[in-house]
Amino acid sequence: MAKGKNKSLEDRGGRPSKGSNGHSSRQNHRHMELKRNGNIETKFPVKLAMWDFDHCDPKKCSGKKLERLGMIKSLRVGEKFQGIVVSPNGTDVVCPDDKEIVEKHGASVVECSWARLDEVPFNKIGGRHERLLPYLVAANQVNYGRPWKLNCVEALAACFAIVGRVDWASELLSHFSWGPVFLELNKDLLEIYQKCTNSTSVKEAEASWLEKLELEIQERKAQSKDEDIWLTGNVNRQMNQLYISDDEKEGEEEDELSDKSKSIHYDSLGNVINLNSEDDGSNHEQLENVKYDLLGNII
Known part of the structure; x- marks a missing residue:
């Protein structure tokens, strides 16, 4: 085998080879994946980036x-x-007034980890219309139920829904098994945002919603103080007291049984002879007249 024959072009410093169709291996891999999954490239009504x-x-x-x-x-x-750039670097929030910008120029997001925001060069990306998203709850499998922690497609869908293009939001989310849940989970809140106009009114609606949530949390805490066993002190100590009282009760019952057992008498066959304080002894006389054979049977 010739020297270096097994090395790829990339290892030898050359450019990656192209397939017979003129596309790079990366592009061909992408098309093959789409074909294998039975998907076709879908064009969206507006630009997404x-x-x-x-x-x-x-x-x-x-x-x-x-x-x-x-x-x-x-x-x-x-x-x-x-278009609209949904980014943590924004100052205003997405609002219905942004609808014209969205329909004309589309929307974009920053695809990064929430835990690594400090690594993102926000000064080198973005645009003229950078926006924050108001309070919403995630439905994706990684951060389900957590506020603010939306992923890429949820952020885009939220942007479209707030400006009144719920149809576009639904179309995006339809490609994910959990996608439709996002709109259901945030239905009431999205409807409130859609009734606003500018960024200020959306922020006011958000603040009102958060205040309402805080009141509900406080009410639940107040109710749980009377109902929740874990908020009533040292549970282990209470349980020990319960066990001690139960043991004491059992001890008292055993004492009663032992006292009763002292007054119980048995015949030669092990049968209980009922001797009460009021017994006149007639049972004794009857038992004395009873005779048994060798097997213990009454004669």
């Missing part, structure tokens, strides 16, 4: 799945986006 920093597991990353479906475009660091 993301800055992907590869913080997430590719198999669980919602952004990468949208990319495989051909619905979203990856942007390089340094590129800007003209």
Whole structure:
């Protein structure tokens, strides 16, 4: 075998080879995956984009799945986006007034881990219309039920739903088994946000909702003080007292039984002879007249 024949072009410093169709191996792999899964590239009504920093597991990353479906475009660091940019770096929140921007230029997100936000160069990404999302609860499998912790597709769907394009939100989420749950979980809150106009009114609605949640939490805590056993002191000590009292009761019952057993008499066959204080002794006289054979049978 010739020297270096097993080495790939990448190992030898060359460029990756292209297939017979002229596409790179990465592109061919993507198309083969779509074909194998029975999916076809889906065009979305507006532009979708993301800055992907590869913080997430590719198999669980919602952004990468949208990319495989051909619905979203990856942007390089340094590129800007003209539409709404859902980003932790925003100052205003998404509001119904953003509908025109969304319908004309689309929406984008930052695909990164919540635990590694400090690694994201926010000054090199984004655009003119950077937005935060108001209070919403995640439905994805990683952060289900946790507020604020939305993944890529949930963030985009939330943006569309708030500006009144619930149809676009539903279309995006339909590609995920848990997707429709997101809209159900946040139905009441999304309807409240949709009735607002600008960023200020959305923030006011959010504050009112959070205040309502806080009151409900306080009410539940107040009720649980009377009902929840774990909030009534040292449970172990209480249980020990219960056990001690039960043992004492059992001891008293045993004493009563022992006292009673002292007054119980048995015949030669082991049968109990009922001798009460009021007994006149007639039972004794009857038993004395009873005779038995060798097997213990009464004659």
